[in-house]
Amino acid sequence: MSQSTQRRSETADSAASNDGDTREHPAGEQLPGPDGLPVLGETLSFLSADIEYGTELQSYGDVVGFEALGRQFVAVYDPEVVQEILVERDDEFCKGEFERQLGDLLAPDGLVFTEGEQWARDRRLLQPAFTPGRIRSFGDTMVARAAATVDGWDDGAVVDLRSECSRLTLDILTRTLLDLELDGERGRVVREVVDAIGDRTSGFASVLPDWLPTPTNRRFERRMNAMDDLLETLVAARRTANGDGHDDLLSTMLDAEYPDGSTMSAETVRDQLFTFLFAGHETTALGLTYALWLVAGDETVRADLDAELDSVCGASDPGFGDIPALELTGAVVDEALRLYPPAYAIYREPVGETTLGGYTVPDDSTVMLAAYQIHRDERWWDAPAEFRPRRWLAGDDDRPEYAYFPFGGGPRHCIGMRFARMELQLALATVLQRVRFERVTETLTPDAKTTLDSGPVEMRVERRDR
Template sequence: MSEATHTNDASGARDPPRLDGWPLVGNTVAFARDPFAFYDRLDSTGDAVCYSIAGDEFCTVFEPEYVQRILVEENERYVKAQAFRQAAAGFAEQGLLLTEGEVWRDQRVRIQPAFTPDRIQQYADAMVEYAERTAEDLASEAGAAENIVDVGEAMSELTLRILAKSLLDVDVADRRAVVREATEALNDRGDAGGASAFVPDWVPTPKNRRFRRAMTAFEQLVDDLVDDRRDAAGEHDDLLALLLHAEGPDGTTMSEDAVRDQMVTFLFAGHETTSLALTYAWHLLGRNPDAAARLRTELDDVLGDRRATMADLPDLDYTDRVVTEALRLYPPAYVIFREPTEDVRLGPYRVREGTNVTLPVFKIHRDERFYDDPDAFRPERWTDEFRAELPEYAYFPFGGGPRHCIGMRFARTELKLVLATLARELAFEPTYDGDPDLTMAATLRPDQPMEMRVEPR
């Protein structure tokens, strides 16, 4: 790499290539009509490409080295992008996903103890226990004449229960509809295809009204959970306890609004993402019977008739690769947004202050420069040698740098334990043809119910 590439000085650098667009509307129409085709076009234009959407300046980067620079090496020169903040407006603005600077740092330090390896060890029991219950429910449904299950729904229910039990010590089975409606409304409003993400949230469109209503109900649910906790006798040792009692550097505890926003953040960020990852993993295993067979052989060899525990994870190597490969092909957090707070340099390019810089995880994960046969599901590819040679940030489903996913270890543990527990008992066979069409919403979601035939093993 040349000396010039490493300098932080943006002067003397050139603008990245630019997509032509119509005056005033820029590339808004092309993006809204088919965002996937739009990203393909960007990708074939250059390794960093600028364009305009709804009057705002965007730049998408396809080079892992630039990703590393943005998320890690020069993270202090970036904040979450305005486009991201706008799409999330009205959603947990004081929560960890959206705060910046000292406020963010203080929150991250307070919350981090809820995600240490020891803590995750404690959560592992809830993960396996709820997964076993789901396996029983699905097996009894599978025994009935109609054995087709909406796997997306089943995983959503399971991951929400695990999350709420682990982090808040509550069983939310009967209150799932509220969380679900808020998730749907946020996704609906954030749907990139509809370009509604670019309409400010105070504009009373039907989508924004639905979102407000759903958020109000969601916040009420969270307030009730907090009230229950304040009233409850007995010590708790979980995320909610930390939020209520942990003191910051100034010796104060978090405000009521901040506690609520954190809860909303965690119930959203930790639920939909893991549920999608599991759903895609079942889809991929259903489409690749050899991989499914290999997974089961590993589970039989390592576990025999025992239930999986956290201590088994180091031996569940193939299970780990299945999870890694599923997150490569279908990263639920499919684009990461940043905005430079000053002009910055990326390789030969200058990117101007205030540009919405997007890091398309889903494109880089299928780049044939890094992955042979990039669309194929091949858990075997994740050998130690392959990992060692892969450029850092050619794979980043959990982001990177100081703002990487705080729930990463939690999520990877959960994904492996749930897969191991269910795959021992059941097989899932998609009832639809091919791969699902996807929607770019707040997460990368299938456009259809993921209905699969459930067969007991």
């Protein structure tokens, strides 16, 4: 749940003021929250990577203060306050120091971490790679790659879905958005760096300095270096092939011009490429893993999905045109992202002292929007812990808009949202058409790392006649 230390430094962003809101608590009233240990505060619990720690904090209220890692955190469990922060008062919040520490370690100039004008001009530059028309054209590749993945599984075999889905979503991302095929070795470099990042940026390893030669630090350094070499090779190959008719995200990065006529620096291209390879496959892999695991545990949902697939697709592969009719498949995606949101918390920092839910919040606080807990709050969801995809089809949406925000919200919502939803729906349909799964991993205890990490998810494969 945390990160620290720096690979590259960046200056802090913006300062501004705000009017704040006024609720039932007079501004200045102390935030409710745990007292914590002297000096350490809640650091030990915070570093435990236990997703349920955020649930324990919720017992103090909807806006909760706690100290950890020598900083003031404010956890938010109220969907209205989430909406204020991400949408209505978004100019009063930035990503802030906590996020910047992770950015400095990975890709400071990548879209996830930049702020202000630098972020706005890069988002504008990269957005054309994600138009509905572009995304739509990726449908066949998504289905073909999912089918090829299933073809690699023998009847009766036990597979680790977490790593199979990771391989699949990386394959899809690189073939579609980057027009690249990463062979086994180069794909391994990317997947290994994701694991190393998870270990390096969560738990107690995250607070140890870079220079300490711990096995985690050494592995992280080694894998980041391998990743940098790979990125350099990919960019060099594309530059050499300039004019070969590529029309994708990588070419957009290399060729597009900012309004002042300048282009992206080599360092920024590296950081953007890193960001998309990381943010664009790890999250989707987890979403697909959770969805398939949940379906395998519910015979009724599985039977209804079989019926939907048979009636919509018959013996043919699913395609982009089938998406509206694959209603239950879409609802399974929504429900999996509700129960297990890969981005389980979103962090922000107020640009000046402010108020949230009526409480005064100091300017250097780290505000944590608790998606995992809000998605499971019984005030907004019936039987919140249960897997009930049909709740999405019942028109029962009388709840605050931000009771569900797996892709964030406001100007910084996920740029890959449309891509990810389509990929999840088509991949799920393609896999379920071909196989059934029996759970070998019976219970999941996900870790709150950079993403909500499922750990290995073993499933026995049974081939299904179409």
